[in-house]
Amino acid sequence: MKGGLPAARVRLEKEDMPNPKRRHSVSRKGMRRAHDHLAPVQVGECPRCGSPKRPHRVCLNCGYYRGRDVLRFEASGGANEGA
Numbered sequence: 001m002k003g004g005l006p007a008a009r010v011r012l013e014k015e016d017m018p019n020p021k022r023r024h025s026v027s028r029k030g031m032r033r034a035h036d037h038l039a040p041v042q043v044g045e046c047p048r049c050g051s052p053k054r055p056h057r058v059c060l061n062c063g064y065y066r067g068r069d070v071l072r073f074e075a076s077g078g079a080n081e082g083a
């Protein structure tokens with residue numbers, strides 16, 4: 001084995017790449033895309049103020065997360081006095 005591969009073998013042209021043998025039918029495309037949808041947004045409840053909030057995120061109403069205040073609100077809002 002002397003010398004490298006011939007230049008034609010080394011260079012992978014696009015037509016040498018693996019390609020599907022047949023096109024997929026409209027039905028198959030639909031079956032594949034049956035799972036291509038966005039999941040509905042999960043909504044939980046803030047344990048402190050009870051307003052709806054997304055899980056594992058700071059409550060935007062009172063700034064509470066995992067036992068402490070995370071957000072500081074401007075005085076004009078006054079939302080930090082949540083129940």
Ligand SMILES: [Zn+2]
Binds near residue numbers: 046047061082
């Ligand atoms: Zn809250």
